[in-house]
Amino acid sequence: MALEYKTVCEKCDTSLNMQSEACICSYECTFCESCSAKMEFICPNCTGELVKRPKRKKEVL
Template identity: 45%
Template sequence: MLEMRPDCERCGADLPAEVPGAFICSFECTFCTTCAEDLDDVCPNCGGELMDRPTRAKKLHDKFPPSTERKFIPSTGSG
């Protein structure tokens, strides 16, 4: 079952599991529409193709909860 990660790991945008607009690779790296377009639909982590992530109906969240672990790490701007 997909983790349904809650955010874009490039910009931190919220990506609720029940809403379209998320893109994933085969390792479930997750990106928003804007970032996926900027990346030419290629995952920067593994080089795999970014595809539309399916949605999960909100009524199923209790039985099959999406992940709450955020992957975005803000840049500190130093260095």
């Protein structure tokens, strides 16, 4: 099962692509690096840890 790559930060609506610096929790809530740092890398939805989202070189179909 692959990660769902969301295209916007759930906090500030900044656009994200597959190469963007972003963080996710185990439920795949997605936040930009700046918002994640402001939230001390804790997901506001589940209180889980936010970790760096891996990058993809290109979209895989």
